[in-house]
Amino acid sequence: MTLLECRGVTKAFGSLVALKEVDLALEEGETLGIIGPNGAGKSTLFNAIAGLLPLTAGDVHYRGRRISGLPTHAVCRLGIAKTFQIPQLFPRLTVLENVMIGALYGGGEGLGKARGAAADWLGFVGLADRGGLPAATLTVSERRRLDLARVLATGATVLLLDENMAGLTQKEMEAALTLLRAVRERGKSLVVIEHVMRAIVGIADRVLVLNYGEKIAEGHPHEVMQDPTVIKAYLGEAYA
Amino acid sequence: MARRVELSWGLFALLVLAILLALPLGAGPYAIRLAAVIFMWAALAGSWNLLAGYAGAVDLGPVVYHGIGAFGTAALMMRAGLPFLVSVALAGGVAAAIAFVIGTPTLRLRGAYFAIGTLALAESAKQLALAWDRLTGIPLTGGSAGISLPLSAGYLPFYYLMLTVMACVTLTALWLERSKFGYGLRAIGENDRLAEASGVDIHALKRRVYMASALFIAWTGGIEGYWLSYINAAEAFGTAITFQMVVMALLGGLGTPFGPLLGAAFLTLASEFLGTRFVYHYLIGIGLIIVIIPLFMPAGLAGLVRLVRRERPLTA
Numbered sequence: 017m018t019l020l021e022c023r024g025v026t027k028a029f030g031s032l033v034a035l036k037e038v039d040l041a042l043e044e045g046e047t048l049g050i051i052g053p054n055g056a057g058k059s060t061l062f063n064a065i066a067g068l069l070p071l072t073a074g075d076v077h078y079r080g081r082r083i084s085g086l087p088t089h090a091v092c093r094l095g096i097a098k099t100f101q102i103p104q105l106f107p108r109l110t111v112l113e114n115v116m117i118g119a120l121y122g123g124g125e126g127l128g129k130a131r132g133a134a135a136d137w138l139g140f141v142g143l144a145d146r147g148g149l150p151a152a153t154l155t156v157s158e159r160r161r162l163d164l165a166r167v168l169a170t171g172a173t174v175l176l177l178d179e180n181m182a183g184l185t186q187k188e189m190e191a192a193l194t195l196l197r198a199v200r201e202r203g204k205s206l207v208v209i210e211h212v213m214r215a216i217v218g219i220a221d222r223v224l225v226l227n228y229g230e231k232i233a234e235g236h237p238h239e240v241m242q243d244p245t246v247i248k249a250y251l252g253e254a255y256a
Numbered sequence: 257m258a259r260r261v262e263l264s265w266g267l268f269a270l271l272v273l274a275i276l277l278a279l280p281l282g283a284g285p286y287a288i289r290l291a292a293v294i295f296m297w298a299a300l301a302g303s304w305n306l307l308a309g310y311a312g313a314v315d316l317g318p319v320v321y322h323g324i325g326a327f328g329t330a331a332l333m334m335r336a337g338l339p340f341l342v343s344v345a346l347a348g349g350v351a352a353a354i355a356f357v358i359g360t361p362t363l364r365l366r367g368a369y370f371a372i373g374t375l376a377l378a379e380s381a382k383q384l385a386l387a388w389d390r391l392t393g394i395p396l397t398g399g400s401a402g403i404s405l406p407l408s409a410g411y412l413p414f415y416y417l418m419l420t421v422m423a424c425v426t427l428t429a430l431w432l433e434r435s436k437f438g439y440g441l442r443a444i445g446e447n448d449r450l451a452e453a454s455g456v457d458i459h460a461l462k463r464r465v466y467m468a469s470a471l472f473i474a475w476t477g478g479i480e481g482y483w484l485s486y487i488n489a490a491e492a493f494g495t496a497i498t499f500q501m502v503v504m505a506l507l508g509g510l511g512t513p514f515g516p517l518l519g520a521a522f523l524t525l526a527s528e529f530l531g532t533r534f535v536y537h538y539l540i541g542i543g544l545i546i547v548i549i550p551l552f553m554p555a556g557l558a559g560l561v562r563l564v565r566r567e568r569p570l571t572a
């Protein structure tokens with residue numbers, strides 16, 4: 017079953033067209049990778065789906081229902097939640113409370129249940145021992161895991177992960193990939209923006225390539241990476 | 257650990273409340289009047305703190321609801337012939353309803369835009385109130401001359417009324433410290449985009465707390481007007497009141513339940529003992545305090561108390 021569908025999604029910032037008629041479909045249980053050079057419109061696509069940016073044209077559907085135009089919090093409560101390319105947090109709340117916000121409002125839980133769920137998800141992402149610290153004290157890689165835990169706590173079925181593995185060391189990346197596979201085993205469907213090819217190949221069932229706001233390729237990760245248009249977009253004319 | 261701290265705070269608050277309830281038995285009229293003034297400012301500063309301290313929205317027009325409370329109460333008493341307490345209660349309801357209408361568009365403004373928007377709004381409200389009788393032909397505010405209310409009965413009822421509103425405001429703040437609603441507000445105050453993306457309906461939550469703060473401010477204004485038996489629009493809608501609310505809340509400690517009370521007590525007592533003697537020095541002193549507090553005590557007087565008690569680090 018198709019969970020999430022974008023039809024002709026277009027987003028212009030003034031004269032800059034950041035997304036041009038992008039179509040996308042995410043099946044239940046699937047992991048879709050999104051790659052593309054810097055400024056290709058990947059984060060904009062996530063913001064458009066999550067309701068953080070109004071669309072210029074096109075629309076987004078979730079489980080057959082049109083969700084474009086809904087406010088961000090409503091999209092989250094329906095079951096689509098995103099992490100941020102620059103990991104975001106509530107700096108003066110504790111790490112546990114950060115995750116609780118997701119459970120309280122995204123998941124609609126009461127305080128007791130939210131606290132329990134938040135503790136579980138913190139354990140799941142490996143931050144159990146950080147729960148009582150102010151979130152502002154976390155390192156960048158810990159912040160990315162906190163962002164993930166918060167998104168999981170909302171109970172969303174579709175997770176939009178924006179470069180959740182950026183800036184990680186080799187070892188941290190392996191751990192992050194293992195974590196994402198565990199997330200998938202919990203029945204989540206993922207859309208993953210990633211710069212590092214190896215990360216994408218390691219997790220995605222299918223890959224979509226954006227360049228200057230346009231979809232230039234889509235398919236199995238290995239096929240897509242041999243596609244001359246993709247290579248050109250990434251490395252320039254000489255390598256095609 | 258956290259529970260014990262909370263419990264001791266609760267017991268402490270109850271003890272203070274008991275003392276305050278019994279205070280008129282032992283203290284003279286001067287002290288009681290002074291205490292009532294402190295409670296009044298604590299209620300006002302505390303109401304401002306509900307929105308600014310928890311949801312992070314800096315409202316520079318809260319005095320609008322003070323004026324609405326004062327003139328609303330007067331109108332209901334004198335035009336509709338309602339008893340004082342009924343009039344105050346209803347005026348609070350009117351203020352909350354107006355806050356709903358005003359808050360719906362303005363609370364969508366962020367940061368400095370909200371501050372400037374509400375400041376402009378308060379100024380317009382003052383001009384409207386001053387011109388009201390002339391414009392509408394319905395006598396309500398008495399223009400720049402103001403209006404007199406029926407003489408009130410003594411000072412003791414006002415002590416208890418201000419104590420009640422102050423207690424309502426403080427209890428609301430205490431509730432915010434531990435409720436789901438309070439977590440939502442604090443999330444908004446810390447990072448509104450992230451709160452939204454985590455499922456928090458930020459506009460609805462902010463509007464609710466804005467309405468609550470309008471209600472408490474209007475009650476305070478209504479009680480004050482009857483107490484003084486005279487109100488005029490230039491003062492009741494004046495920025496000086498907003499200014500004091502903000503300074504007291506900042507001084508006491510933004511986003512803390514007892515901070516506004518500390519700030520109100522400190523500034524009221526300071527102006528009582530210094531102000532009457534050295535009016536100009538007093539103003540300079542207040543100016544200095546306003547500059548110094550954010551620089552050296554970002555968490556205000558409550559932060560200082562907390563530091564001494566070592567509940568959590570200041571930088572948390």
Ligand SMILES: Nc1ncnc2c1ncn2[C@@H]1O[C@H](COP(=O)(O)OP(=O)(O)O)[C@@H](O)[C@H]1O
Pocket residue numbers: 029032034052053054055056057058059060061
């Ligand atoms: N809020 C915004 N206002 C104006 N331009 C924007 C905004 N967000 C993104 N852009 C522009 O849209 C293009 C796509 O950006 P983005 O989606 O962040 O790319 P990516 O995530 O693929 O690196 C860039 O040229 C960027 O400068």
Ligand SMILES: [Mg+2]
Pocket residue numbers: 058059060101
């Ligand atoms: Mg990006």
